[in-house]
Amino acid sequence: MHILKQILRSPKLQSIASRAFCTTLNYGSYDKMGINAPLNRKLRMGMVGGGQGSFIGRVHSIAACLDNRAVVTAGALSSNPERSKASAPDYAISEDRAYGSYEDMLDAESKLPDDQRIDFVSITTPNHTHFEVALAAVEAGFNVVCDKPMTFDLAQAETLAKAVEQSDVIFALSHNYTGYPLVRQAREMIASGELGEIQAIRSNYIQGWLRTRLEDSDQKQAAWRTDPTKSGAAGCFGDIATHAYNLGRYMTGLLPDQISCHLKTFEPGRKLDDYGTAVIRYQNGALGTVTASQISHGRENDVSIEIDGTKGALQWRQENPNEMIVRANGQPHKIYTRDPNAPHTTPGAAAACRLPSGHPEGFFEAFANVYASAFDAMVARAEGGPIERVNTIYPNVNDGVEGMYFIQQCVESSKQDAAWLPLKHERARR
CATH class of the missing domain: 3.30.360.10 (Dihydrodipicolinate Reductase; domain 2)
Incomplete structure (x- = not known):
């Protein structure tokens, strides 16, 4: 835990860790690594939140990339536009995909060709902002992985659930201990x-x-x-x-x-x-x-x-x-x-x-399992296949x-x- 805290507090170590976890890995028995078949490409991740000083944002990025099935492509990493763009190099986000606000990110990414735009939005901001970001992402047609609790109050949660129900997006909630x-x-x-x-x-x-x-x-x-x-x-x-x-x-x-x-x-x-x-x-x-x-x-x-x-x-x-x-x-x-x-x-x-017995797995891996289950559904959606969105192995909007x-x-x-x-x-x- 001490080493984890050191990584999550150090921008330099954060960048190293993120790049290391997003490279090709070989876990042997884990058979869904890095392909997202039949897409045969990584899913493109857009982060909201997670700027310098964030704990949970860094966890989300590492977990999403752990199995080499996703890459952090774009981000609106802070409510402060300058800090947001300054945080982008920590995630290896290119300057043209570092946005000053989540509205800018959703608008710009929506206009990109299908083979370039992000596939999903990860929301790693304080509770009171989850609803507005998630609703905007859903209405723009992007899949969502949202930190918990999902919204500020029950009324917002019910509104968001209806929006998800009326769309075809995948919505996952990061109750990570389920992983x-x-x-x-x-x-x-x-x-x-x-x-x-x-x-x-x-x-x-x-x-x-x-x-x-x-x-x-x-x-x-x-x-x-x-x-x-x-x-x-x-x-x-x-x-x-x-x-x-x-x-x-x-x-x-x-x-x-x-x-x-x-x-x-x-x-x-x-x-x-x-x-x-x-x-x-x-x-x-x-x-x-x-x-x-x-x-x-x-x-x-x-x-x-x-x-x-x-x-x-x-x-x-x-x-x-x-x-x-x-x-x-x-x-x-x-x-x-x-x-x-x-x-x-x-x-x-x-x-x-992911590992044989005797090799401890922990927090990042459990978090990554929530992402991995959601990725399976995202790939099925992209391919036009049948999708279960209620009785899912990953926590969902319900x-x-x-x-x-x-x-x-x-x-x-x-x-x-x-x-x-x-x-x-x-x-x-x-």
């Missing part, structure tokens, strides 16, 4: 009934980096995340609890029914929550909890989930993502490792692996609506002293 091989292993094991009926989900996302008022020092990441005009109605719960909630939904497929939530701001003077816990009633009678914190000393990026079924239980933790524990009473505990060639590995988990509804209902429940509120939504997918 880990063992998360997909758990999803398939649960779907096959291996754990029996699911009765309980405990999902946590615990951090400690906002224990103090870091936003007062003008730290970029802290500043917008704690500002309700940029982050929305929730702080910690909007930023990271959405990941924890989505992880439970993705793994189990259980449909939510009601939610009761307590949000708390422990750091005096902070405008948004920095801790919270929610209880969820699922439609099958199961109970779930989501706890999120950004003020727990010494905790870094601790995403964890435990799922209890009638036949067995499992446990997975993002900081040790290549292992998953499966337990059943009266039997020895099983430790599943990320192993693409093991007989117990499910097809989805094996497809998400997951984005669910996430915004989750945030809205958590905030409202907390205002009403943890009152039980509906969590059903017509766009909730299994």
Whole structure:
């Protein structure tokens, strides 16, 4: 993690890393490398956001290029036109494809011939700008990969979902933890009934980096995340609890029914929550909890989930993502490792692996798996083939609506002293 932070904070190292990951790679068992058949070319990526000082923008660019299936071709990398163009060399974007605004990029790219214009737009900006950029990209006919949460509020999310529905574009949402091989292993094991009926989900996302008022020092990441005009109605719960909630939904497929939530701001003077816990009633009678914190000393990026079924239980933790524990009473505990060639590995988990067992895969690879699944759909769209846009392996626009509804209902429940509120939504997918 220390090396990752060094790369993401250094423009020079960023440029080296981006070029290195975008060159031809050979992972042996990963059979979709670099061809995008039958297109037989790389997909062209246009980035919005990701300028100097950005964390998540650099992650998106590396993840998209990791399998040599895409190349960063154009960008509007900052809301400041000068900074946007100054950031372009860090991504090896040519001067004529470095734009001062996303409007300029979409307009100019739309006028280029089909064999030159970008294929998709990656949105890596603060929450409050996602909607306008995504809607403009969709209406211009470009595929979209958007960072989460998808929009500023639920109304924007529903408007965007309708626009996507009325178009033929591919829309992916970067709930990147869904890309880990063992998360997909758990999803398939649960779907096959291996754990029996699911009765309980405990999902946590615990951090400690906002224990103090870091936003007062003008730290970029802290500043917008704690500002309700940029982050929305929730702080910690909007930023990271959405990941924890989505992880439970993705793994189990259980449909939510009601939610009761307590949000708390422990750091005096902070405008948004920095801790919270929610209880969820699922439609099958199961109970779930989501706890999120950004003020727990010494905790870094601790995403964890435990799922209890009638036949067995499992446990997975993002900081040790290549292992998953499966337990059943009266039997020895099983430790599943990320192993693409093991007989117990499910097809989805094996497809998400790039390296043989024993070679750790992590954050970038999981992020890249979301992109890879979306790329498959983009290629199918380009070839005029059939496209599934609802029940996708990658998180899509409907997951984005669910996430915004989750945030809205958590905030409202907390205002009403943890009152039980509906969590059903017509766009909730299994």
